[in-house]
Amino acid sequence: MPRSMSSDRLVQWDDDSNRPHKKLKHSTTISETSVIEDDADSSTQMGHSIKTIPKSDRWVVTRYLGNSSRSSVYLAESTIEGEEDYLPYEMTIKSIEISQASRLMNEEKFLSRLQNPFVVSFYGHEVTIEKDEKDPLLEKMYYNTLQEYSSGRNLATHIERNRGKLPEDDVRSLANEILLGLKYIHEEKIIHCDIKPKNIILPFENNLFAQISGFGKAIKKGSVEYGEGLGNRRGTSRLLPPEVMMDMVLDYGADVWAFGCTVLEMLTGERVWSEFGKLDWEGWKTLIGESGSVPYIPNYLSDKAKDFLAKCLERDPSKRWSVDSLLEHEFLKWIDEDEEEEIYEEEEDDFYDGIEDVDEEYEANLEAEAAVEEEEAIEIDEEYPKEESEDDL
Template identity: 35%
Template sequence: MDWVRGEKLGNGSFGMVNIAIPRSRNCQIPPVMAVKSCGVSLSDSLMNEKLILDELKDCPEIIRCFGENFTDENGEKLYNILLEYASGGALADKVKNCPDNGLPESEVRRYTKALLKGLNYIHKFGYVHCDIKLQNILLGPNGGVKIADFGLAKRAEREKVGDFGCELRGTPLYMSPEMATRNEQGPPADIWALGCVVAEMVGGASPWRCSGVADLLMRIGVRGEVPEVPENLSSKGKDFLGKCFANDPSKRWTAEMLLNHPFVDDQDFDDTVTLKERHDEDNASTSPRCPFDFPDWTITSLPSPEYSSESGSWFCKEVILMTGSMSTPPVERLQGLASNHQPHWLSSDEWLSVR
């Protein structure tokens, strides 16, 4: 496919994201795409994302990949994947811009059903997304849900990291108990994260109220606490979250089971938006985000680029924590994941430059 690199949308340690315009019109290729690019020597995770998206290409709730190629630009050989451009932005921005501190439950139910369709498809193909959160849920031009960012996705049967260390994938605010304590990350972990997404859509903020990552992981992994369920959620919604927040992953409902739950089973998501939703979208702020608006405490083993509709760009925030042995007691292991060092956010010495 012949295309032209357009305006830069963002960049991170994984590489960069730009607008891509095809040189010739094709009914199978949209007139505007997003292209993720990185140096060939750093392209393993991007190639893996492309392979996964190719397998999941027939699901309308998953961002589409239109192809790959290599280019030589400014003396560097780049690997590129061409993706569907979700002009509606991230669901995180829609929730943030909602004046009522949360979306109406009718909207939450429709979005939830669409997400369950996508997750069910992912799990049926034997994959785990590993980073379900509002920032990785994009909206098409007509409001249709698009699950994005498969940079951390893996096969469900993949073996755990050995006794010399443990690998945490994803974002702690959405992390399941089995991941925090035993490094188990299968389809049930995606369902736990989905529950956090639903609670956040309803409440307008993270369902966790904690002082830091250490406190959070101790509450999840040791004390067996679950995220706070919004009081204004209906009884059906509270029961739905109860099925998502079962501490034992074997008792957590699957995406297929949840599709039949009364909270969503009578909901239709037809890729259209109401007049109110369109009004809210048209009046959303276009000002660039402040760094403090982004969710804290992202722990990943691979870069995880995210899209912001307010700034019209992608961003990537990455931290890698490797510690301990899988035989270490959970309390000691979780304590080792967090540092007592409190960063001074106003000092430039505390920030990492990403180019």
């Protein structure tokens, strides 16, 4: 009989592997009773009624964006003006009833100390009191975190909008940026525990740039909670590595495995393990933990891409490559060394040819400018004759 999630207090995961993707809907201004989805999580339905909108003197909600880790996510605009205003004009508000805010508070604990271009920015939190959606006479407290708003989308939506796989050059660029974010996070002794396309933000609409978000399941290595790294199972079931799935042994390598799954999804447009259909928890345990299998890497990918993925998706965590090693992998290099040398020589020749052209043009310009300056100097001297003086102060 499949074990339920609630039966194991140590388990912290979301099984979203078989939920259908939803296409982006055109957004509208939010009202008190309803909202149109704008890249909402697939567990929400179109026309989902949002009755508890967080209200504050510092910001006003303008749009409902979806949900993340059980929190409702909104776009808000700052209403603060003056020198004390540290909030951007637009920001993301994550809101949840305070009794259920442990994951949101955990995310805040890490985001509040991280400052890196490849990690989403954090601006603080605010507790608000809202009318109960079932009984207006009752009130509830909500925990709201204020984070950087991205005009782009998350990576999962970007993959879907591109009708599947992304160009390898785009994947290379995004993979490099995600790795740089992970390098910084790991240097801070933090294991993210939930790297996946949905938690990778592309902050600009027309310019690929990746930021890591979704720190609700993160843990600090060496903390009391982490202990010796045993007994921790955190993440999304389809992206858990074998050592976490079976033995609950958690380390930085778990992020590398999930990162490899994310890169594979970018390259193929398919979720990892999708060929096995819908699985319950026991099915995931058997597939990932016991079968000895790794996610399928298609032959049509380039040799460098396949090798890169193989280094990420190594079942033995002691043999799995680290973030630092992956950053040096040939897959992330834009061109080969031979091609680079050839391009350098061509650019060098063009450079010196350009210098000769510039020198000739420069000398001609100097002669022309000298003639103009001589003519202008004569005119100025005639109009404003120089007066003798002791010193110019």
